[in-house]
Amino acid sequence: MLASLTPLVTRFAFLSEESGHEVHAGDGGALAQWAWLIVVVPVVITFLIVFFGKKSPLKGWGMATFGMAFVAVYGAVLAWVNLQEGILYEGAIEIGKIGPFALQWGWVVDGLSIMMYFLVGVVGFLVFVYAKGYMKGDVRYTWFFASFSLFAGGMLVLVSAPNLIQLIVGWELVGVSSYLLIAHYWEDFDNVDAGNKAFMTNKVADVGLFIGAIIMALSAGSFQFSEIFEKMLSGQTSLAQFGFWAGLALFIGAMGKSAQFPFHVWLPDAMAGPTPVSALMHAATMVTAGIYLVARLFPFYQLPEFAGNVNAIIAIIGAITLFFMGLLALTQDDIKKVLAYSTVSQLGYMMAAMGVGAYSAGLFHLFTHAFFKSLLFLGAGSVIHAVHSNNMSDMGGLRKYMPATFWTFMIGTGALVGLFPFAGFWSKDEIIASGYHTASVDPTFAAWFMVILSIGGAFITAFYMARAVSLTFFGDYTGHAHPHESPKVMTLPLMGLAAFAAFAGFLNVPGVTDVFIRWVTVRAFPIVEHHAEGLNWPLVFIVTPIVLVALTVGFWLFRPKETQAERDAFTIPVLYPLFEHKFYIDDFYMDGIIRPTMGPLADGTLWIDMNIVDAVPNLAGGAAKHVAAAVNTVDQNVVDGVFNTASAGTGATGGFLRKALTGRVQQYAAMSFAGVVIIAALFMIF
């Protein structure tokens, strides 16, 4: 395969041999050279809000939203230009050298990053607008927006990264802002713990990221992606030797951020944060960082000489995630948790797609999912706003009270479950199709596993969404507050997102439009993947019926009921508790790892430190004191001592000498003279 990929010294277009279309790219001119503004503006705004937010008229909301608007517009323009002629640009400033390595801040402008700029900008903007209404009168309104645009900044640092270091920086920045926002209501320790959980889980995964990055950088001799790839393709790197491990390590990092099994545990808890946060970070953007990482390193994962054989693992992990985490959504009563598990499962789809080499498909799902999932979250948020509760058991029949929310939520649901013609249909279908293609081209276990589970996943998705919708919007209202439609500032963003959720799919209709593919394949390095000439009709005719069946079954099973008892009536004996306890994974982490570490292990170490390591000096001190005391006594009345003991035994000599040596002075003299005799004897003998 390597042969077919000629290294591109000029960062320009190339022919991807399977899909015949050609991708042209220019350097984007001034537009690309100034693209660093996209990153810097939100960061600067963060500081502005921190220092002046409280005094500013809009309490910081204005600045934050302006920042996102800027990013959105800039991103859109870039996207447009990219669509016309393609943009490949990389700029950087040096921030120091360490040994042979140059450290740089830089910004990449290519198909992939542009797509993310656009996504972050648009979704971010809409969510920020929505948040104005949702966060109204919040205790830490300004602080919220500060952290929010810090997140945006971090995310953009990440996606604009031309090198591993900057990627890591952005990676951790979004991590920390996510921590801040999840723990936004820190008066309650549950939220703080949720934040810690998110931070720690990611930190653990980051070990992988660090190690992967280190291996990659050291064996390629650079942090620059472009340089690493060039060396890879021209084969001047020892990377091949560590390829598998580097790939695996980096993938572990990706698993953390993208909440792949078994690192998914933090995401559902992350719902402790305010709903806009869940919408923007834990659905649309931040959690896609892992996908982005794999996509960014796609060439690396493509080549069997390097991380090629990690793909199988990626596909399998993705498949497991998309299927089993979907199952967990079935038993949740908290509507946000349902969506959270759904997110995890959708991320599984994207990851799995990457695993089977469906680059565009995975990213396309990332793209569409961003819109409809944030739409769903915001919808849920608006519901929660109305009924002051997260639990679906306090909802029901809301379609009457809040039609706008209801209809937009419906569109979102349609997109999520993959109903024609909503966005999700196209993206999910393409993933399954590409998986099927890969499986049929070279039938590996991983590929088939992925295909089958993703079809199953489609069923589950439809099933739990049917349940959620039914419990939330149908039947009679069972809550206590007085539900009401949310204000315009919240519904308008819903509609905006709904539009995207409805129509984004048409960006990429196999055989008809390839706009999206043309976007994201503008990469300095060959993206080799299969692009179908048309819809895979057999699959469509398998999946769509499955979805419809799932919906109907779901609605029927969870149709509006009179009493709580009836609602709980339907439970599957073995599985239900299993799902209820999230396969006991969280419990295992808590009781199997964290408690032992913080408890026995830590305390033990401290004990050792104080009682064993420190014992040496302390004992030395103690010993010194005692020896000193002993010597002191001997020095002061050795003769007493000696002869007391002697006379205590067989009295004769001792007793005699004791009588003899009466005075202290004479004891002294005796001592000294004894010394003399001993020394003299020593020297006479030797």
Place this chain on the structure above:
Amino acid sequence: MTIIQFVLLGAALFSIGLYGVLTRKNAVLVLASVELMLAAVNVNLVAFDVYLGDASHAGQIMTLFLIALAAAEVGIGIAIVLLVFRNRRSANIDELDVMRY
């Protein structure tokens, strides 16, 4: 008469003196014993001087010095003993143990 007997005499005197110093209760007797030890040295020196036939008679000269010094020593010693005796009405040195540790 060979040198060895004188040396032995000296050694004997020295040891007796030492024993006295170490065992006598009465300070005055201790002083006496000290004198014995010095005397032993004098015996040695004179004997060696003769034995060696030292032209410069360094041995004898030193003996003279030592006699003088010994006298001075004893003078000082007696003075101190008197001092002690005046303060505590006894010259028994085994009562001198005010200071320990």
Place this chain on the structure above:
Amino acid sequence: MIDYHAILPEIILGVTVLAVLATDLVTREKYYGAIVGMVGLFAALVPIFTLGVCDDLAFCSGSLPRELFGGSYVVDQYSLVMKGLFIGAAFIAILLSVAYLQSDRFYEGEYYFLLLAALFGAVVMASSRDFITMIVGLELVSGPGFLLAGWRKADEKSNEAALKYFIIGVIAFALLVMGVSLLYGISGTQLFADLAVAPAAVVDEPVFLLGMLFVFLGFTFKISAVPFHVWTPDVYEGSPTPVTAWLSVGSKTAGFVGFLSVAYLAFPTHANLWGPLLWILAIASMTLGNLVAVKQTNIVRLLGYSSIAQAGFMLAPFGAAAAAGADLQQAFGATIIYLLIYAVMNLGAFGVVIAGGARVKSYELDDWAGMWRWAPGLTVLLAMFFMSLAGIPPLAGWFAKLAMFSATIGVGSWWGYSIAVIAALNSVVAFVYYSKVVKSTVFDNVPDHVDPEALSRIELAPTLTVALGVTTILVLFLGVFPGVIGNLSKFASEILAGTF
């Protein structure tokens, strides 16, 4: 024809001694004796200086070393440096004494007379190059010491101190002269120069070794090293503190002069014989002194044990270098450096102790607790001198330690390395008790029975102020620019150039 210039210092001192006695006869104001004495000391310093730089002076003829009386009395660089040290020490000792003697009913005139007599003895020892002179000088140092130790006539402790000091001293002395007699008997001479070149036949005789042992062990009494260290704590505690100061510096240094002269001038060629001996004595002294000092609660007594330990440190270079058969000159120089610096800081320490004792009327550490509150200035000095004794830079003590270490490491054999490591460990232990004093004076609180207000009103006697000022400046200056001492010791150890 006698070289009067060479013995001018001794002559001046002799005159001074008599003058002091005379002053005591004619005047009521007893401290006049002190003044006369100090004037005499200054006067004696002049010829020492002129002798040192004779070559550069127009009116001065002759060059070092100047031999007198058939080589039994030699004035060389080494003896000049030592004499200077003795005179300086005596000078400080007098300054320390004046106020102390005024504070109680003491015989003063005789006191100064005896002190100066002892000094005279020490000065003679520095130049004596045969056993007769050496012994006479030694006794001249010891005798007054015995008497001065008992100077607090009414105080039983003082009497006891005197008697103990006396008896142990006499035994040691007897041992020493016994050794001398044996050496004389076997080698037929008591001139160092001749002993140095004694034929192998003589040296191989066990009696020779025995004699040498006796001589060295006899000297350990004056320098309060094992095995004749036993008197030290009691005598230090019992004697009047200024006397202790003198004993711990003047008389100790005199002892070391004996050691240096005998070891390096009489037996340089037999270093392999006495090296191991001193190696053992050094280790024993420093270890014992340090360990026991840790337990002490009485400052003076603590200083007593500290002085035993310091003796061990000073002996270390001897032992290492001689035993390893290395160049003796460096070891010689190291010991001299140590002696000079030790003299300064120890006198300073005693100065503070006397000043403090004059206020609290006690030397128990518990009574000194929180001294910071009632005498901040003194406490700073106390801390400074004790830390200097512990060898913490940038106070003079560190250079003494450095010289000692470098002389031991420098011999480049296990004799040196082992003792260096032991000394290093010892210097850590030493810090424990030196810091103990600092700790209780600075960190602890004033005990109830002590009234800080009253104490803080008592002001320092002018003579003490002078003494402390001099020592303080020296400790700081020598700490930062130890080169001076280094050169001095180089100058002194020139006499060994070429011997090993």
Place this chain on the structure above:
Amino acid sequence: MEWFDSGWGLSLVVFLPLVGALVLAAIPRANEAAMKWVALVTAIVTFVVSIVLAMRFDYGAAADIQFGTNLPWIDAISANYHIGIDGISLPLVVLSTFITLLVVIYSWEHWPEPHNPKLLLALVMILATGMTGTFVALDLILFFVFFEIVLLPMYFMIGIWGDTSMRVVPVVNWEIELRLYASIKFFLFTLFGSAFMLLGFLALYFKSGDVGPNTFDILQLSELGRAGVFTGAFAFWVFAALFLGFAVKVPMWPLHTWLPDAHTAAPTIGSVILAAILLKLGTYGFIRILIPILPDEARRWAWFIGVLAVIGIIYGSLACLAQNDVKRLIAYSSVGHMGFVMLGVATMTDIGINAAIIGMVAHGLITGLLFFIAGSMAHRYHTRDMNRLGGQMLLMPKMGVLLGFAAMASLGLPSLAGFWGEFMSLLASFNPLDGLSLGLFRTLMVLASIGTVMTAGYMLWMLRSVNFGEPAAEWLDDHNLHDVDKFEWMAWAPLVVMTIAIGIYPKIVLGATNDAVVNLVNKAFGG
């Protein structure tokens, strides 16, 4: 400015504080304002001079010794007053003058009991001289003297103003005031180490005599070291001796136990100086003396150093997880962070040593800030027990935010200073110097990166129990709990700014160090 570049500039930086101390000594006790101003002016002038040095420093020739002079000092042992700085020492010199200044500003209105500004400031000044002196000394004896000068002031600081609560020492069961225990412990540990260090220096001195005049000159000795004069058992024992001296100071496991006590007992500014500068003396010794003079032996010991370092990381983090005392927690975290620094040193590569230096600077800034904050908190709450604290974000929001920032920086958050040292030493330990066991060092890398997780763990845990949640009832109407005051702002803001600045633009440090380090490594290990 000829005079300035030829040694005077450096000497000023070193000895101005000492002059300040003397002036302070001359001021009557009553006149506190004068003392403060003298101290402040001295600190500012010193800092400014050091900045001038940094500006006149020729970064193109960072590998060469600059501003140096070499005057005879103790000719008896041919020890010289040889000073000078290269890219390695420059950041540390500036760091120490910087921290000194902040400490003086902070103490303006925060005096520990017993109230005695005169002595306290004088001691700070003497400390400053000792610290900067150690970083500029190029003569072993000079280095030793400065290295030891810092001991006494710190000893008195801990002993006089230290924590008076009782501490029961396990094993031997002494019950003793913490300040007394900690002060003597600190001193004895360091003295123990430095006694052997001195022996090592002397051994080098005499060994250098084999091939020329005996010398204590670090540069000349480095040349000899490269020429392979120091080898075999000799090199081994000398290395062991010096290692002891420096490892105690760093401190490396298992010689670290003085540190938690000293930090906990010391008054705020004491622990700040201790953490920010004094610990660096040890690591600096490794880089400036051990590696250049005994390269082959260093190569031989590398695995040992690396292992101890990583033990320190894991062990320190675990000990932190078990802590309830804020200051103790930060103290143990220092053990971990210095572990990363030493891991960098142990790799013996240019990357690793660069990482070590930037790690030292970062640790100086961040842990300094942490101790400042912890001190101010202890001063307000009158307790350091995390179980009693909580809800600080409500009681003192600004303090809470600063604490959060410092904690984040300390756990190595990228884009803040702490990240570079940590990440780069991991980076270095993947490819250590040729000849070192790859397997071992890569294992160490993995373990150390697990250490980063634990670091995050206890820092977040600390934040959780100090900053978050609802404050306990006892604090609600406590009037001591006023938020960060203006002197604290003045002392802390610079630290925050520098932490961010270095995080975003590490060239501030690396620009000076990199060439020097590369040159050092190439010389020592032949590139």
